Amino acid sequence: MHQNQNLHVQGANVQSVNIQDFLNQHPFSGFQWVIFALCFVIVLLDGFDTAAIGFIAPSLIKEWGMTRPALAPVLSAALFGLAAGALAAGPIADRMGRKLVLGVSVLLFGVACTWSSFSADLGQLTVLRFVTGLGLGAAMPNAVTLMSEYCPDYRRSTLTNAMFCGFPLGAAFGGSLAAWMIPQWGWRSVLLLGGIAPLVLAVLILLLLPESVRYMVAKGQPAERIRAALSRISATVADARSFVMTEKAATTDAKSGMGVVLSRSHVLGSVMLWLAYFMGLVIFYALINWMPLLLKDAGLAPRTATLIAALFPLGGVGAVLFGWLMDRFNANRVIAVGYALTAVSIYAIGHAAGNVGVLMLVVFVGGTLMNTAQSSMPALAAAFYPTQGRATGVAWMLGIGRFGGIAGSFLIAELTRRQFGFSGIFTIVAVAGLVATAALLVKQFTHPEDKSAASAIKGEVVGH
Secondary structure: OOOOOOOOOOOOOOOEEEEHHHHHHHOOOOHHHHHHHHHHHHHHHHHHHHHHHHHHHHHHHHHHOOOHHHHHHHHHHHHHHHHHHHHHHHHHHHHHHHHHHHHHHHHHHHHHHHHHOOOOOHHHHHHHHHHHHHHHHHHHHHHHHHOOOOHHHHHHHHHOOOOOHHHHHHHHHHHHHHHHHHHHHHHEEEHHHHHHHHHHHHHHHHOOOOHHHHHHHHHOOOHHHHHHHHHHOOHOOOOEEEEEEOOOOOOOOOHHHHHHHOOOOHHHHHHHHHHHHHHHHHHHHHHHHHHHHHHHHHHOOOOHHHHHHHHHHHHHHHHHHHHHHEEEEOOOHHHHHHHHHHHHHHHHHHOOOOOOOOOOOOOOHHHHHHHHHHHHHHHHHHHHHHHHHHOOOHHHHHHHHHHHHHHHHHHHHHHHHOOOOOHHHHHHHHHHHHHHHHHHHHHHOOOOOOOHHHHHOOEEOOOO
16 A cells, blocks of 8 residues: 555545545445446346357257257357457547446347347347347446456455456356246247346446546546545545546556557557457357357267356356455466466366266366456456556457457367367367466566555556
């Protein structure tokens, strides 16, 4: 924690408040927990939607009489939307604010997902899946950014990772719920539920979610607005007349979010973040979309295959532990170890098909490691960029990474077409984990992370 001369938040006659010092010095408030809960649910709905489409795939094949390869466009349409939504929304959020983009994107996601439940054919469903992805792609990085900008330094990675646990939990919940709902009400009911929930959430965002306090200071917004937000954390800010903030991340002279992301001081680190996240999603989407079918082809009963596949996204709660480690040790190395162990586990899945007990164990362990490492990446990106480019930095990592999801979906289809065996497919997917490991080690080598207090203040943005 850094204490700058007259920027303390302790006396009643405070004239100037340092935003980050204020967040560091006060207990995490109920107001901040509301922000956490809303952002958690946004990420949870993304996970739910991601898994649900994989589980309704067999029903689509049956109802519309199509082949398995014909499903590739509808499985990947949302991923293209997610990529496009993230790439567009990050720069908009750095220019217009986090709250506006979050509200509009969740509303778009809810409308499109609800509408998709009434699709008459595969073409219509594919288009609506793309629009659903646009909304989700715009929401996710802004939820991460907003959450990180309301966190104290010493808990930022822990809380951001805990929020991002919503994704694997939503995926596991989506798979289990889909398996229960489809036999009773059909595949459309899953999409209808996935659409109504974000419509309710959009109203809550409008009523309860604040704008990022760091964004307001960076943009020189009125002191009254900033004071109103901070007073919901502690009344000690009531007498503040001006607000400033310090940046831990290297600042630049760039005028836009993209200028920051591609600046000389950030560009190599940005590319390494993109590569690591891309490879992680190659693994995640390859297995979340295809594992039920691959296990069935390996000789397991359909119900057993579905239940074992549902174990894969369940282990993402390990991200809370990684967040704790990232707040205390070198975050690049912590996540790199996670990806390396993921590669070993994915390779092991390919050699465990003959033993259901061992298979269940390695799928769960592999999923825990994979989701833990992947869920930790947004917190790593949020810490790497200054406020002026944070939304763009996080969004572009998530957006470019989504193409890894597209590649993962098509990779399994191509390997199946080339008649690769069960073990061969998992061996190739495991290589992606080693590439992600290497990317984070390169980032650490070129942008060494320093936890010392002496490195804390690289630059200062004065609000008023």
